[in-house]
Amino acid sequence: MARAVSTRRTAAFTIAAWIVALIIFFPILYTIITSFKSETEAIQGFSLIPSGTVESYVEVQTQKDYFKPFMNSVILSVGSTLLALLISVPAAWSMAFSPTKKTKDVLMWMLSTKMMPAVAVLVPIYLIFRDFGLLDSRLGLTFMLTMINLPIVIWMLYTYFREIPGEILEAARMDGASLWGEIIYVLTPMAVPGIASTMLLNIILAWNEAFWTIRLTTTNAAPLTAFIASFSSPQGLFWAKLSAASTLAIAPILIMGWFSQKQLVRGLTFGAVK
C-alpha cells in the first residue's frame, strides 16, 4: 500500500517537474519555432508547427553581420569573467581563510550593490563612459560587465573556499610545503572545480546581460544582445527575423550550458547539498 502511494507521488512529482520545466523553456522553444516560420506565418497567430523555412536565417545573415557581434559576445563574456576571477579569487580567498570582524559586512555590502536597479545609475555611468571615451568600446564594456558580476563571483568563490577545511592547509604547512607549494599542490587542485563552475555561470550571465550592453554600445563593441535588439527596428517588428536572430544569439551559450550542466548544477547548489 505504502509502495503504491509513493509510486503515485513520484509520478505526480515527475509530471509537475516536467510541466514547470516546459513552462520555463517554452519562450525559448517558441522563439526557435517562430524562427522557422515566414514573416506572414509569424503574425498569423499561435501555432506550434512552423513551415520549416530558413528564409529568416538567410535574411538575418544578409542584412547584418552575425560574426562580429558573436565575437564581441565571446570577448566580452570571457574577458569580463577572467578579469572578475583575477580580482575575486584573492578577495574571496582572504575573506574565507583570514576573515576579520568586518568580513560579513563587506560581503553584505557587495551583495547590496546588486539590489540597486541598474537604471538608477544609467545617467552617471553613461556620462562617465562618454567623458572617458569608453562608449561603444570593448574595454569599457568588459569593465562594466566585470563590475556587475563581481559580487556574485566573489560570493560563489567565498562559499567554495569556505568548504576547504583549514586543517588541510595546516597539514600542508606541517608537511613542509612553502606558501607556493601549498597553493600549487593543495589549494588549487581543491579549488579548481569551484572556480570552473563559477567561471561557467559568469560567462552565461555576461553573455546574456542586455541592459548595459545595449545602452553603452552602437556598432563596434555591440554583442549579440544588441544584435537581437537591432531587429526591433524603425521598419517595424519582424517576428520571424527577430526570432532567428535570438536563436542564433542564444545557441552558443545553450550548447555550452548543455555540456557543462553537471558543473553548473553543482556550482549552484554547492554548500546547500553535501
Next chain:
Amino acid sequence: MGNITLKKVNKSFGATQVIPGIDLNIEDGEFVVFVGPSGCGKSTLLRLIAGLEDTTSGTIEIDGRDVTGAAPAKRGLAMVFQSYALYPHMSVRNNIAFPLKMAKLDHSAIDKKVTEAARILNLTNYLDRRPGQLSGGQRQRVAIGRAIVREPSAFLFDEPLSNLDAALRGTMRLEISELHHQLQTTMIYVTHDQVEAMTMADKIVVLNAGNIEQVGSPLDLYHRPDNLFVAGFIGSPRMNFATGEFSRPYNAHTIGVRPEHLQLSTQSGTWSGVVGVAEHLGSDTFLHIHVEGIGLVTARVGGDFGVSHGDQVFLTPDEGRVHRFNDKGLAIR
C-alpha cells in the same frame, strides 16, 4: 631526538589569555598526553608546539634549539589532525609521499619509505585509492603514515580518535601505543578522554583553564592527585567527594573516595544510603547510591552483587584509600 622544553609559554587571543604561562619538559621518546576538559587550552598548547600558532611570550625549545619563531615545517615535527586532514585529490600513496616530495627526496627513496610505512600500517592494498574511498580507521592510518615517513623528532596528535566509533577507537589506541614502542619517538597526544590518557601515556599533563594542574604517570595521578580537579578528572567513574561532618573525622575540608575503594554491605558500615540506578557491565556493577548529606555516591562492586533499586546499603571507605583536601582544594599528605 625529541626533547621538547616549554619555558613560560604564554598565549593570548586579543585580550583573552588562553595559556597564562606554562613550563614543561618532555623527554626524548616519551608518550605524553595532554588531557583536560574542552576549552582547557590543550589543543592550543599543541598548536603552539607545532608552530601553527605564535606564542605571545615565552620560548619553545626542541633538542635545545630555540624554535619559538620557526615555521612549522622547520621544527621537525609531524602532526595528525582530528579530521585527518588528508589531501582529498591525492591517492593514499601521494598523501603519504607528500612531505617527502616537499623535502625534495628522489623517487626511489620516496617509494621505499612509502612502501615501508604502508606495510607497518596495513595500507599496502589501499595505496592507489583516494581518501574518500577509505573507512575512518584507514584514513586515520594514512594520516599517521604521512607523519611517520618524515621520521620526525616528535609526533603531535590532536584528538586523533574522536571521529571514530567506540570499537575502532579501542583498536586504534592499541595501534598507536604499539607504534610508539616500535618507533621509540616522542609523542604528544591531546585528548579530552581520560581513558585514552590513562591507557596510552607515559606521562599525563592535566590541564585546566590553561594551567597545568599536575604532571605525572597515569598511576601517579590516580593514586596521588594534587588537587580536587585532578582527583575528579582522572578515574572512571569519577571520585566521590564529601565535606562537612563526613570529612571532619579525617581532619580535612574535603575527602575523596574512588568508587572502587568503597566496601558495600547490607548490614553495617560508616555511611548509609539508598540504592538508585545500577549499571551492570557484567564484570562490574556501578551502583549509584543516595547518601543523606553527600548526594549521589558511586560505588563499584562485583558483577553479581545482589541489590536492587530502593534497597538500603552501608558504605565503608577503605582505610588509607581516602584522599584528603584542604579548603583550597589542595591535597593534604
